[in-house]
Amino acid sequence: MNDRPALTRSNRMLLTTLEGVPGRKIVKHLGLVQGSTVRAKNIGRDITAGLKNIVGGELKGYTELLQEARQEATQRMMQEASKLGANAVINIRFATSSLTQGAAELFVYGTAVQID
Amino acid sequence: MDAFGIFLILLAIGFFAGSYVEKKHLEDLHDREYRTRQLKVVNIGAKTRIPEADRAKLFVGSVVVSSDYFKTFVAGWMNIFGGRISVFESLVDRGRREAMLRMKEDAMKWGARQIVNVRLETAELSGRNNSGVVSIEVIAYGTGVQ
Numbered sequence: 581m582n583d584r585p586a587l588t589r590s591n592r593m594l595l596t597t598l599e600g601v602p603g604r605k606i607v608k609h610l611g612l613v614q615g616s617t618v619r620a621k622n623i624g625r626d627i628t629a630g631l632k633n634i635v636g637g638e639l640k641g642y643t644e645l646l647q648e649a650r651q652e653a654t655q656r657m658m659q660e661a662s663k664l665g666a667n668a669v670i671n672i673r674f675a676t677s678s679l680t681q682g683a684a685e686l687f688v689y690g691t692a693v694q695i696d
Numbered sequence: 697m698d699a700f701g702i703f704l705i706l707l708a709i710g711f712f713a714g715s716y717v718e719k720k721h722l723e724d725l726h727d728r729e730y731r732t733r734q735l736k737v738v739n740i741g742a743k744t745r746i747p748e749a750d751r752a753k754l755f756v757g758s759v760v761v762s763s764d765y766f767k768t769f770v771a772g773w774m775n776i777f778g779g780r781i782s783v784f785e786s787l788v789d790r791g792r793r794e795a796m797l798r799m800k801e802d803a804m805k806w807g808a809r810q811i812v813n814v815r816l817e818t819a820e821l822s823g824r825n826n827s828g829v830v831s832i833e834v835i836a837y838g839t840g841v842q
Contacts, residue, residue: 595754596839597813598741602749629762629831634706635713636764636787637721638794639831642821643760646833650756672754674837676819684821684833 593658594668594695601668604695610664614689615656618679619649646686650674653688666692710765717764718786725793732800741812741839749841753806757798760821761791762831771830784830791834792816799836808840 594601621629621642629639661669672690679685763771767783774781795816803811819833 596752597754597815597837598752598839599743602752602841633762634710634765635717636762636767637717639760639762643758646760647758674817674835676833678819678821
């Protein structure tokens, strides 16, 4: 139970939506970290989405676009956390807002902590 | 007259293709929900301790769904009379179930026993010309524990 090779490697960042990391103890709170990105939809995707708006259903292009963007925002948050010397980010929350027509901001925030 | 003809054609395509897409999607959702039924999903966990958990990982599922031409038209009329817009109720419901399923399937691949502290969020992505077309993004995220 005590050897967790994947987690003990120092550069692995643990992300949870909980107020702690199950099975580990929080040593130090390092404060709020955040990452965000603003993305515009591109024309190619807009045309297919325009056609899709007639028949409805999932807009795969946008799903992928927002997934990539969210990953980037998470990546930025993790960078900020590792700069503070954290090895986990807890209580993560996501937020999306459409700024103007055609652009969306993806925002992720959490608390950087050090766990043992 | 021409414009009216195009409008009717689009409405018909929207109605028939839209219903077909929706029916297929609902069947698919039903199947996949049945397959992932063992995985427990709860939205407690932030303040409650989960003593049996040993490892944890963040899982995110997201989807963008769009209304069809027919639904948009009906909803436009409903805005005048008020009341329930049932065509959009089914749309957001589909989106939410799809997002939840994607999160669950990811977590199952990792070997999660349950997903705790799940949050659901909906965001509207307004169209470029703001023509009343509704496309929404639903995301579901939570912590999978082993």
